[in-house]
Amino acid sequence: MAIESNLAKILKAGHFAFTGELGPPRGANVEVVREKAKYLVGSVDSVNITDNQTAMVRMASWAAALIAIDEGLEPNYQMVCRDRNRLAMQADVLGAYAHGIRNMLCLSGDHQQFGDHPQAKGVFDIDSIQLINMVRNMRDGKFQGGADIDTPPDMFIGAAANPFAQPYEWRVHRLAKKTEAGADFVQTQCIYNMARMREWVKQANDMGLTDKVYILAGVTPMKSLGMARYMKLKVPGMEVPDEIIDRLKGVEKKKQADEGIKIACEQIEEFKEMKGVHGVHLMAIEWEKRVPEIAERAKVLPRPTVD
């Protein structure tokens, strides 16, 4: 019998899930991955391994995921539509599963213009919803082209959601499309506007979506006031309310990181109680070493085990 995803078991058992993130290095340095992984072991149920994030070339996400497995983590293998067509994607899904990867996060991917190869041809053969659907059909034993698969990959399928991009009223419908396409769980964009998040989750509850898909709320602690300002002004689809900026402004510079973690922990406390939210996805960007401390302060330790 094939090994089941730990994340799937945690969520199915009704526990509040806690996932992390690990960005592969810009090179073949295995030690970088191992070092980041060490901080995360024991603090998270699964760790997202990003796929050429921000359109910068990095170690392949499946490869870094295998190193993470070796270090005792369960990877959530991210795959974007920007860099490969449906043949390469399906081949990678099979290869990843063959090597013990059990979770996937299906994304469109940042546009190549943002990265260090802006002249590259963006593939976008299929979009994220079509990718989710393709992986679900693969799990059910069929390639996208319709042929049967010998030993289908039993992936636990993830999707992203951004409750803060406009038009607001369409966001919950896009969640519905992702759910219908086959998403088992959703990880959201970094949340700072709690009011907007509450509204989106309520809409998802009202539509019955949260009974069909697990929602993990995206949390990124602010490291500094500068980071908060950058997120507010420069990152499309990100909403940072002034109250967050004001709180960071209200403490002295060297205490801003601590204040950022405090805000994140308050958010996590609210998510634990929010109907329709099944866990938190902590995106501590290039801050993996602080994850054990954040997990401790957010009172999500020890992580449960499910047989």
Add this chain to the structure above:
Amino acid sequence: MIVAERKPFQEIKQMVEGYDNILTVGCGTCVAVCLAGGQKEVGVLNAELKIARKLAGAPLTIGAACVERQCDMEFLAELDDLVGQYDAVISMACGVGVQFMAERYPDTPIFPAVNTSGLSANRDVGWYEEKCRACGTCVLGETAGICPVTMCAKSLFNGPCGGTNLGSCEIHTDQPCAWFKIHERLSQQGRLDNIIKIHPAPDWRNQIPRTLVQPGYQSRKSA
């Protein structure tokens, strides 16, 4: 129409460096309308080449012609007696015309003077917006007459992505988000049902050279 822009002069000059006897041929349809390769642009390019070559101490003989459409053999036939008198031809037509010229005159090097940039609409004089990628599987009926393949930077069929930015695309604030617009117009028309259902993976038909024979002309082609 097909829209093109003239290549930088240096590039054109370099392409024809080894030739002293050149014919420049304009195209009187799309590229003439978009001010890139019609009769007038042939004159301008020839004048530039003449001066540059004279200054470089390598003067050239250069002829000018313009046909109605370089993508039509009937019109190209007008050039049959002329092309043989030159060592090389600069075509100011779109990529289609250049290739048809090269096919008709296989012994003569044909050089392109424009970059073909898309199927576009004329927004104002000299201002063209790409509207169609000729994907071969038109979805405009579902998407309120806005092409997601062309206008969305990721060609999404189930948008908008998380990068939609207050009605703009994440790639640039001047670029409207196709899916924001699609949602807006369908919402206005009470037709959001169109995009509530999942649009399945596309059937890209523009991956191999396509030949189209209209139904009434099938027998003519086989003859």
